[in-house]
Amino acid sequence: MTGDPPPSSPHDPGAEHALRIERRWASVAVLIVIFLIVMAAVAGVHQATMPQLKLELVDPRTLHVSGEFIESNLGTAVEPDGSVTVRAIGQQYSFVPQCIVVPTDTVVHFRATSGDVVHGFLIDGTNLNTMLIPGFISTATARFSTPIESHMPCHEYCGVGHEGMWGKVKVIDKAAFEKLAADRRRLTCVD
Amino acid sequence: MLINKRLILAHFWLAFAGFGLALLLGEWQMFIRSPLHAWIGNPELYYRSVTAHGSAMAYVFPTLVAMGFGYAITEAALKRPMIGPRWAWLGFALVAIGTVVAMVPVALGHASVLYTFYPPMIGSPFYYIGVVIVVIGSWIWVALMSVNLYAWKRDNPGQPVPLAMFSNVAGSYLWAWTAVGAAIELIFLILPAALGFTTTIDAGLSRVFFSWTLHAIVYFWLFPTYIAYYTIVPRAIGGRLYSDAMGRLAFILFLIVSMPIGVHHLFMDPEVGSGFKFMHSVFTAFVALPTLLTVFTICASVEIAARLRGGKGALGWITALPWRNPIMLATAFSFIMLGFGGAGGLINMSYQLDSTIHNTQWITGHFHLIFGGAIVIMYFAIAYDLWPHLTGRALASFGLMRLQLATWFVGMMVLTFPWHWVGILGMPRRMAFYDYTDPALAAQAASVIASVIGGAILVISGALFIIVLIRGQLAPRVDAGPYRFSVAVHEPRRVPAALNGFPLWLALMIGLTVVNYGFPIANLAALSNTAVPIVPVGTGR
Numbered sequence: 001m002t003g004d005p006p007p008s009s010p011h012d013p014g015a016e017h018a019l020r021i022e023r024r025w026a027s028v029a030v031l032i033v034i035f036l037i038v039m040a041a042v043a044g045v046h047q048a049t050m051p052q053l054k055l056e057l058v059d060p061r062t063l064h065v066s067g068e069f070i071e072s073n074l075g076t077a078v079e080p081d082g083s084v085t086v087r088a089i090g091q092q093y094s095f096v097p098q099c100i101v102v103p104t105d106t107v108v109h110f111r112a113t114s115g116d117v118v119h120g121f122l123i124d125g126t127n128l129n130t131m132l133i134p135g136f137i138s139t140a141t142a143r144f145s146t147p148i149e150s151h152m153p154c155h156e157y158c159g160v161g162h163e164g165m166w167g168k169v170k171v172i173d174k175a176a177f178e179k180l181a182a183d184r185r186r187l188t189c190v191d
Numbered sequence: 192m193l194i195n196k197r198l199i200l201a202h203f204w205l206a207f208a209g210f211g212l213a214l215l216l217g218e219w220q221m222f223i224r225s226p227l228h229a230w231i232g233n234p235e236l237y238y239r240s241v242t243a244h245g246s247a248m249a250y251v252f253p254t255l256v257a258m259g260f261g262y263a264i265t266e267a268a269l270k271r272p273m274i275g276p277r278w279a280w281l282g283f284a285l286v287a288i289g290t291v292v293a294m295v296p297v298a299l300g301h302a303s304v305l306y307t308f309y310p311p312m313i314g315s316p317f318y319y320i321g322v323v324i325v326v327i328g329s330w331i332w333v334a335l336m337s338v339n340l341y342a343w344k345r346d347n348p349g350q351p352v353p354l355a356m357f358s359n360v361a362g363s364y365l366w367a368w369t370a371v372g373a374a375i376e377l378i379f380l381i382l383p384a385a386l387g388f389t390t391t392i393d394a395g396l397s398r399v400f401f402s403w404t405l406h407a408i409v410y411f412w413l414f415p416t417y418i419a420y421y422t423i424v425p426r427a428i429g430g431r432l433y434s435d436a437m438g439r440l441a442f443i444l445f446l447i448v449s450m451p452i453g454v455h456h457l458f459m460d461p462e463v464g465s466g467f468k469f470m471h472s473v474f475t476a477f478v479a480l481p482t483l484l485t486v487f488t489i490c491a492s493v494e495i496a497a498r499l500r501g502g503k504g505a506l507g508w509i510t511a512l513p514w515r516n517p518i519m520l521a522t523a524f525s526f527i528m529l530g531f532g533g534a535g536g537l538i539n540m541s542y543q544l545d546s547t548i549h550n551t552q553w554i555t556g557h558f559h560l561i562f563g564g565a566i567v568i569m570y571f572a573i574a575y576d577l578w579p580h581l582t583g584r585a586l587a588s589f590g591l592m593r594l595q596l597a598t599w600f601v602g603m604m605v606l607t608f609p610w611h612w613v614g615i616l617g618m619p620r621r622m623a624f625y626d627y628t629d630p631a632l633a634a635q636a637a638s639v640i641a642s643v644i645g646g647a648i649l650v651i652s653g654a655l656f657i658i659v660l661i662r663g664q665l666a667p668r669v670d671a672g673p674y675r676f677s678v679a680v681h682e683p684r685r686v687p688a689a690l691n692g693f694p695l696w697l698a699l700m701i702g703l704t705v706v707n708y709g710f711p712i713a714n715l716a717a718l719s720n721t722a723v724p725i726v727p728v729g730t731g732r
Contacts, residue, residue, distance in 0.1 A: 029483035040541035124617035155619035
């Protein structure tokens with residue numbers, strides 16, 4: 001749309017100067033990138049928000065008949081070391097159990113998988129967020145400091161009923177949880 | 192010198208027609224799931240629309256823009272007729288046919304699997320076959336770009352390849368290689384299941400292959416925009432490109448680091464180990480580098496234009512820029528959206544921050560801001576800049592162009608900022624319905640309504656865009672002169688071989704992909720018991 005100004009000759013002092021400025025900026029850009037990487041690595045190590053280490057397989061065809069995801073084993077279990085383990089399944093279009101109950105101030109291990117297609121597992125108001133892929137077990141560890149009641153929507157498109165796939169998570173006071181756990185092997189808050 | 196004008200125009204018109212229709216679907220989706228609309232009754236219609244919107248916007252629209260722009264660059268930058276216009280028409284026909292083959296089953300509700308496929312859900316085979324045909328059509332373009340480059344180099348030994356053509360060919364190679372991931376997934380995993388040869392599929396492996404395509408495809412969308420930054424913008428605003436070499440370096444960096452980073456889409460997936468997630472996170476940080484270099488070079492080029500126009504002072508030169516020039520306006524809007532979108536991208540890049548927003552509406556907001564905003568607004572600028580040269584008619588409605596660009600910018604901000612926000616609040620993506628009467632979700636209602644308004648502004652802007660182009664086709668004939676690209680302050684006389692060709696960079700591109708994807712893929716492929724039953728999708732199936 002407009003004419004070009006006249007060209008300057010290469011290898012003049014201006015070209016050298018331009019190159020210097022350009023190199024300086026490139027160095028700044030590289031430093032920004034390195035800073036970001038170091039920050040991510042340090043945050044990962046110190047905050048312990050790390051992806052799961054182990055790849056664990058499970059056959060979705062036999063979930064309901066054998067193994068750790070049979071129906072009677074789903075829900076929250078108290079472990080000998082005082083932590084709790086939550087086992088859950090996502091399937092079109094609900095979670096089992098639909099309502100997960102866990103205690104405050106306790107290490108909570110989540111183990112979940114899918115019985116059919118890809119689902120998502122997200123506890124609102126927290127950074128607990130994972131995918132449920134049929135064939136694989138997803139694991140995550142958390143510790144809740146305060147009692148909350150959160151939605152747990154499926155966050156991955158899983159078919160026409162996807163919008164109706166909402167579970168619930170209740171974090172209750174540790175003492176109250178222990179009272180509930182006294183006479184039950186697996187806990188849920190499904191009414 | 193543009194010879195094959197009809198070819199280029201055909202690409203742009205089909206691209207923008209598909210874009211217009213998909214834009215309407217997008218706004219309909221925003222409205223349906225907002226508090227302004229009651230329960231849809233048949234949620235399948237919503238997911239059908241999401242599939243069509245995503246497939247058109249991701250696979251058809253940007254591919255056709257890159258192809259059409261690529262042919263224009265070939266003739267205008269190499270200053271000679273393109274080799275293989277018949278092949279180019281064949282490529283165009285394949286993209287058009289593939290689009291129809293894919294969209295008919297989608298429209299009938301036989302393939303509501305979304306553009307990301309999501310096996311083990313399996314829809315009509317025609318949907319996947321259509322997508323494959325589109326990709327094959329685009330690969331003809333890749334081959335033509337390569338043939339034209341090497342024919343020109345043979346006839347002009349030792350000459351620097353014009354930056355526009357160098358970057359254009361880099362973009363075509365990036366696309367050729369990134370499409371391989373999804374092509375493998377479609378041809379070897381999904382289609383055998385869709386055609387009934389097998390009843391199981393490895394869902395985890397499919398996702399890894401798709402991630403290979405899913406991130407780098409974004410850089411394929413971005414290439415025309417960056418080519419415009421470097422080779423159109425400085426010329427259009429009466430300045431000069433600050434550095435030709437930096438442009439080459441930026442495009443080379445995109446070529447080699449945009450593939451080995453796709454696993455950041457799988458940060459929350461159980462089928463990839465933590466080590467490779469970290470590797471891909473690191474490489475994702477590196478892909479910020481070419482963008483940071485580009486921001487510097489383009490800002491410096493724009494400053495040159497301002498100072499040539501009498502701009503003074505440390506920042507005072509900004510007022511001297513030709514703000515009434517649509518290309519200037521589009522570039523400024525694009526940079527602002529690139530800034531916000533890029534910052535969001537840096538958040539998504541780290542596993543720790545991503546765990547808060549993964550698969551929430553934040554992600555939808557993010558890629559609409561980057562792609563729909565920063566990238567697509569420059570597609571408009573490219574069309575405005577090329578149109579008089581393609582039609583031989585004046586494009587005179589500058590006021591309308593400015594209004595169109597401004598409404599696109601405002602609409603995109605109003606659409607995506609609330610979208611990011613509800614994502615932070617935990618709103619999951621792609622649901623046909625949200626119960627806003629629930630106390631936990633009620634706070635999101637106002638933000639969602641704001642997004643619907645943003646979408647409506649975008650629809651108006653899209654309509655204005657089409658009107659400007661149609662008026663351009665009906666305007667009086669003019670001679671637009673030869674189509675020219677920006678001239679660098681220091682035009683390269685000789686360029687080192689490494690910055691003038693691709694063998695080294697292609698080897699690095701493939702090598703890095705093999706390093707970063709080889710193990711996760713081999714590891715999953717070696718597991719014998721990961722295939723799961725397919726789940727057919729679609730009405731009447």
